[in-house]
Amino acid sequence: MAENASNWFSREHIVAKPGFSRWLVPPAALCVHLCIGQVYAFSVFNLPMTKLIGITESAPDDWKLTELGWIFSIAIVFLGLAAAFTGSWLDRQGPRKAMFIAGVLFGGGFLVSALGVYLHQLWLIYLGYGVLGGCGLGIGYISPVKTLMTWFPDRPGMATGMAIMGFGGGAMIASPLSVWLMNYFSTPDSVGVAQTFLTLGIIYIIFMFVGGTIVRVPAEGWKPEGYTAPAQSKKMVTNANVHVDTALKTPQFYLLWGVLCLNVTAGIGVLGQASAMSQEMFPGITAAAAAGFVGLLSLFNMLGRFFWASTSDYIGRRTTYMIFFLLGMALYAAVPWTGAIGSMALFVACYAVIISMYGGGFATIPAYLKDIFGIRYVGAIHGRLLTAWSAAGVFGPVLVNYIREYQIESGVPKADAYNVTMYIMAGLLFLGFLCNLMMRPVHEKYHEQPEPAKA
Numbered sequence: 358m359a360e361n362a363s364n365w366f367s368r369e370h371i372v373a374k375p376g377f378s379r380w381l382v383p384p385a386a387l388c389v390h391l392c393i394g395q396v397y398a399f400s401v402f403n404l405p406m407t408k409l410i411g412i413t414e415s416a417p418d419d420w421k422l423t424e425l426g427w428i429f430s431i432a433i434v435f436l437g438l439a440a441a442f443t444g445s446w447l448d449r450q451g452p453r454k455a456m457f458i459a460g461v462l463f464g465g466g467f468l469v470s471a472l473g474v475y476l477h478q479l480w481l482i483y484l485g486y487g488v489l490g491g492c493g494l495g496i497g498y499i500s501p502v503k504t505l506m507t508w509f510p511d512r513p514g515m516a517t518g519m520a521i522m523g524f525g526g527g528a529m530i531a532s533p534l535s536v537w538l539m540n541y542f543s544t545p546d547s548v549g550v551a552q553t554f555l556t557l558g559i560i561y562i563i564f565m566f567v568g569g570t571i572v573r574v575p576a577e578g579w580k581p582e583g584y585t586a587p588a589q590s591k592k593m594v595t596n597a598n599v600h601v602d603t604a605l606k607t608p609q610f611y612l613l614w615g616v617l618c619l620n621v622t623a624g625i626g627v628l629g630q631a632s633a634m635s636q637e638m639f640p641g642i643t644a645a646a647a648a649g650f651v652g653l654l655s656l657f658n659m660l661g662r663f664f665w666a667s668t669s670d671y672i673g674r675r676t677t678y679m680i681f682f683l684l685g686m687a688l689y690a691a692v693p694w695t696g697a698i699g700s701m702a703l704f705v706a707c708y709a710v711i712i713s714m715y716g717g718g719f720a721t722i723p724a725y726l727k728d729i730f731g732i733r734y735v736g737a738i739h740g741r742l743l744t745a746w747s748a749a750g751v752f753g754p755v756l757v758n759y760i761r762e763y764q765i766e767s768g769v770p771k772a773d774a775y776n777v778t779m780y781i782m783a784g785l786l787f788l789g790f791l792c793n794l795m796m797r798p799v800h801e802k803y804h805e806q807p808e809p810a811k812a
Contacts, residue, residue: 368451373573379508379581381571386501386520388568389456392561393463393497394527396436397628397655399429399486401535405548409477412548420479428487430751435491437747440499444740445601452500453569459497460565466490467558474551495743497565498524502723503736504574510732511584514674514724518666521720526659529652531557593675593796597804598731604738609729609799612792617722618745618752619789620681623689623782624715626753627708628654634775638696638704650705657709658716665717666724674725675796681714682790689783693776729799756781 364370403425410416447455466489473481501520509516538556542549604610627634635647642650669677688707695704726742727735757778764774 366454366457368449368574371451371453371573372576377573382501382505382508382573383516383519385568385571386505387523388571389459389497389500389565390520390523391527391530392564393459393494394524395531395557395561396429396432396494397528398531398535401532402550405539405550406474408548409474409550412546424479426754428482430754431483431487432491432494433750434747435488436494436498437744439492439495440740440743443496444499444737447496447500447740448503448734448736451574452504452572455496455500456565456569456572459493459500460562460569461493462489463493463497463565464558464562466493467554467561471551471554471558474554499736499740499743501572502739503732504572506723506727506732506735507575511581512667512670513727514666514670514721517723518663518720521666522659522662524719525662525716526655528655529659532652593673593798594728595731595798598733599799599803600805601734601737601741603803604730604734605741607799607803609796610738610742612796613722613725613729614742614745615792616678616789617718617742618749619785619792620715620718621746621749622753622756623685623785624712624753625749626757627782628712628715635704638775639699639701642701653705654708654712657713661713661716662720665714666720669721669724674721674728675793677721678718678793679790681718682786682793685711685714685786686783686790689779689786692779696773733805
């Protein structure tokens with residue numbers, strides 16, 4: 358029985374039979390990414406968790422927002438670490454086993470967190486959602502990436518964009534669902550957070566298991582009908598492969614690490630404070646309107662992942678990132694001006710495009726890695742590179758929150774407290790632009806040599 362179960366999870370067991378449609382793989386990836394994308398909606402629990410004891414208002418023994426803010430940061434840190442340490446293992450074991458383990462960790466993290474809420478032990482939530490859930494996030498995030506690019510060698514950007522789009526849009530489902538569940542479970546003695554965690558944990562385990570059941574990998578040497586690999590690679594696209602350990606010795610890996618980290622740092626800090634920022638820069642904005650603004654950003658985060666990654670298949674990854682950085686600098690620099698003239702419409706438009714490029718950066722980077730290092734080890738290399746996300750998950754919110762606090766303490770009006778931050782973000786994007794500008798093909802000495810043909 359145990360041996361049969363082990364075989365069912367093995368990579369060999371999920372090799373697609375002739376006639377299998379590659380278009381079944383993106384839905385399998387979406388089952389996972391729509392679930393783990395919930396991380397972007399975790400902030401809906403922050404205020405309710407400051408009233409677990411007081412119910413209607415915070416009691417002296419309730420947790421503070423500053424304490425709860427670490428839950429998200431811990432999860433993002435462990436996302437990057439898990440992706441980095443399991444990338445090579447995933448390449449060997451295949452996506453099914455990875456998706457199931459991700460489901461157990463991510464869903465299980467909610468169950469442990471529910472216990473933490475019930476016992477009012479914050480460390481259990483740090484352990485549950487932060488550590489276990491964060492590991493599930495990392496493994497789940499990278500689990501379908503290489504598989505999708507192998508199924509879609511003709512459109513690798515579009516393929517990864519389809520899946521990673523789900524990660525950006527997961528909050529659009531999780532946010533209203535979480536609020537509805539908390540309202541449903543709330544009583545005069547409970548705000549309903551523990552019951553909501555328990556319910557979400559079970560739902561996410563089931564859906565991630567469905568994705569793991571559906572997923573398949575192509576047979577060795579499989580190509581789409583009518584597809585012929587280009588005999589000569591483009592300037593920034595290689596047909597060779599660079600081993601994951603060798604990739605860490607190349608300047609290209611660290612330049613791309615900087616590209617991702619700087620693009621994400623600029624976006625993630627703003628994403629976490631979008632509601633408060635809109636209300637403070639435009640005092641007439643209601644909480645409901647600010648929530649609508651956050652929902653709109655989530656939509657552009659999702660659509661940008663598919664649009665920009667698909668576009669990169671035609672204009673190239675390096676050019677796509679050039680657009681991210683140059684246009685991003687102009688838009689960040691323009692945000693204070695939109696506040697000064699009181700134009701909410703321009704403010705929203707600037708951030709909609711900024712966040713679309715933030716999401717697009719995530720979806721385009723796997724194909725960029727494939728172009729530079731080859732397809733064979735791209736899953737493992739992508740995992741190592743996601744440590745840039747871990748760093749950005751700390752840098753971004755810290756920059757936005759602490760600079761804002763310093764500005765307000767210095768007597769700057771709340772409406773102007775974000776201006777310096779926006780110019781700093783534009784500066785970070787300029788550094789990212791320089792990293793991308795220096796990108797060149799990997800030197801041949803790093804390429805993996807083909808094995809000699811057997812007699």
